[in-house]
Amino acid sequence: MNSHTVDMPTTTLTNADNKITYDAIIVGAGVIGPCIAAGLARKGKKVLIVEREWAQPDRIVGELMQPGGVRALRSLGMVQSINGIGAIPVTGYSVFYDGQEVDITYPYKADCARVEKVKDLVKDGNDKVLDDETIHTSEYEDDERERGVAFVHGRFLNNLRNIARHEPNVTALQGDVIQILKNDKQEVIGAKVDIDGRGKVDFHAHLTFVCDGIFSHFRSELSPEHVPSIGSSFVGMSLFDADVPAKNHGHVILGHNHMPILVYQISAEETRILCAYNSGKLPKDLKGWMTKDVQPFIPKSLRPSFDAALAQGKFKPMANKYLPARANDVTGLCVIGDALNMRHPLTGGGMTVGLQDVVLLMDKIGDLDFSDRETVLDELLDYHFERKPFDSVINVLSIALYSLFAADTKNLKELQKGCFKYFQRGGDCVNVPVAFLAGLKPSPFQLTRVFFAVAFYTIYLKFEERGFLGLPMALLEGLMILITAVRVFTPFLLGELIG
Numbered sequence: 280m281n282s283h284t285v286d287m288p289t290t291t292l293t294n295a296d297n298k299i300t301y302d303a304i305i306v307g308a309g310v311i312g313p314c315i316a317a318g319l320a321r322k323g324k325k326v327l328i329v330e331r332e333w334a335q336p337d338r339i340v341g342e343l344m345q346p347g348g349v350r351a352l353r354s355l356g357m358v359q360s361i362n363g364i365g366a367i368p369v370t371g372y373s374v375f376y377d378g379q380e381v382d383i384t385y386p387y388k389a390d391c392a393r394v395e396k397v398k399d400l401v402k403d404g405n406d407k408v409l410d411d412e413t414i415h416t417s418e419y420e421d422d423e424r425e426r427g428v429a430f431v432h433g434r435f436l437n438n439l440r441n442i443a444r445h446e447p448n449v450t451a452l453q454g455d456v457i458q459i460l461k462n463d464k465q466e467v468i469g470a471k472v473d474i475d476g477r478g479k480v481d482f483h484a485h486l487t488f489v490c491d492g493i494f495s496h497f498r499s500e501l502s503p504e505h506v507p508s509i510g511s512s513f514v515g516m517s518l519f520d521a522d523v524p525a526k527n528h529g530h531v532i533l534g535h536n537h538m539p540i541l542v543y544q545i546s547a548e549e550t551r552i553l554c555a556y557n558s559g560k561l562p563k564d565l566k567g568w569m570t571k572d573v574q575p576f577i578p579k580s581l582r583p584s585f586d587a588a589l590a591q592g593k594f595k596p597m598a599n600k601y602l603p604a605r606a607n608d609v610t611g612l613c614v615i616g617d618a619l620n621m622r623h624p625l626t627g628g629g630m631t632v633g634l635q636d637v638v639l640l641m642d643k644i645g646d647l648d649f650s651d652r653e654t655v656l657d658e659l660l661d662y663h664f665e666r667k668p669f670d671s672v673i674n675v676l677s678i679a680l681y682s683l684f685a686a687d688t689k690n691l692k693e694l695q696k697g698c699f700k701y702f703q704r705g706g707d708c709v710n711v712p713v714a715f716l717a718g719l720k721p722s723p724f725q726l727t728r729v730f731f732a733v734a735f736y737t738i739y740l741k742f743e744e745r746g747f748l749g750l751p752m753a754l755l756e757g758l759m760i761l762i763t764a765v766r767v768f769t770p771f772l773l774g775e776l777i778g
């Protein structure tokens with residue numbers, strides 16, 4: 280284990296000074312908060328980061344980071360947070376459809392933009408991964424292809440938090456933020472924190488970052504309408520000593536008669552399985568549902584570990600939420616991470632979007648004087664538009680793929696099958712889609728092109744299946760498939776780009 284895995288002492292966690300004005304207060308030390316804290320501290324800002332629980336959390340979220348997220352960590356000089364935690368390198372995905380398999384490898388580095396090094400943040404080689412028991416420097420630095428990584432979320436969070444807390448300009452505080460403070464012009468001036476043994480204390484800052492995550496209380500500071508929608512759930516389990524079909528790959532298990540199932544190894548011992556359920560409200564008898572609607576579709580090599588986990592019945596359900604971003608248009612406030620923007624976790628893009636946002640944010644405002652709140656606000660408004668090419672691709676891809684993979688209508692099922700057959704063609708039919716998934720191709724235009732290429736390929740397959748005599752029927756079916764594709768894709772893309 281590396282130095283970052285040594286927990287910081289907890290005695291100082293309640294002493295933060297409330298007499299000074301910080302440059303920044305950060306609400307939440309999940310994935311995003313510590314990266315902002317460390318970045319701003321390295322830029323010379325005085326930062327207070329408030330987290331309600333600094334002890335290592337046990338969550339099933341954020342366990343597979345796409346290569347785009349790893350690259351963002353490099354840009355921020357925080358990539359060594361994947362070291363010393365028994366992390367598992369990820370080199371691509373394997374997609375199973377009714378028992379058939381397609382293996383997809385992440386793109387070549389040569390086909391991707393160069394990794395940016397954010398000024399003042401990258402130093403002393405902190406943009407390079409270190410050698411440890413499971414991560415090899417040579418593989419990450421010298422491999423010709425991009426790599427992602429999977430890990431136990433809490434261990435990764437500990438590393439991020441410790442990197443932030445090692446920065447001399449960072450003060451860490453344990454407490455529950457209960458209010459965002461405002462002046463009489465409704466501008467944000469800090470946060471009220473409920474601290475064990477100190478009571479409710481006001482802290483002031485030029486800029487307050489809200490990164491309180493999935494269940495954010497304070498995202499509504501942007502607008503009362505900034506509320507996520509819930510369309511589906513995942514039921515997670517831990518598989519132990521699982522024999523995964525494709526080592527170092529994420530697994531997406533699809534079929535015409537079941538919901539998508541995700542499987543990825545997160546440590547030497549533990550493999551995460553997430554089973555999709557097409558509603559935010561889960562069945563009462565989870566075990567019964569898993570036995571009937573999931574177990575029969577689990578690949579043979581995984582069955583022993585799956586069956587053991589099912590027998591134990593330790594289910595971890597999680598609602599999947601969608602929330603398009605809003606502009607940060609309140610003086611003194613910046614909402615970021617899942618508090619700002621969420622997508623379907625099927626494609627494992629949440630951390631990548633959030634971390635890329637931090638990179639962009641550091642470029643936009645990192646060198647500004649935060650007491651000049653008008654200039655900061657202007658830059659935050661620009662940032663809303665500049666982040667769109669990147670986040671819209673990951674967000675729309677997640678929603679569109681979930682609609683196809685969880686197909687519950689005839690036309691969606693056709694698109695699902697067409698999508699898999701499109702992948703089976705290989706070449707650019709997998710290389711381009713995987714670049715979107717990996718967070719390496721920020722081009723909504725190209726995403727649109729590929730999505731409709733899949734739709735037209737599905738229609739072509741229909742024509743082939745029907746033959747000459749079935750032409751009128753195939754024409755009608757083709758039209759319905761096209762309409763379905765437009766409905767699944769277009770509203771989300773427009774919502775992301777115009778909103």
Ligand SMILES: Cc1cc2nc3c(=O)[nH]c(=O)nc-3n(C[C@H](O)[C@H](O)[C@H](O)COP(=O)(O)OP(=O)(O)OC[C@H]3O[C@@H](n4cnc5c(N)ncnc54)[C@H](O)[C@@H]3O)c2cc1C
Nearest residue numbers: 307309310311331340341342343456492616617627629630
């Ligand atoms: C089922 C599921 C699976 C997912 N899997 C993946 C994946 O494989 N890959 C991926 O990239 N993304 C994944 N995601 C998304 C990913 O987890 C998020 O994008 C990421 O965690 C967002 O980071 P964040 O810092 O914004 O919020 P969080 O990580 O949620 O952190 C928020 C922090 O704020 C703290 N906090 C909240 N309120 C307060 C308060 N009032 N006072 C003080 N502290 C507070 C919390 O304790 C927490 O530490 C998944 C999401 C779900 C739902």
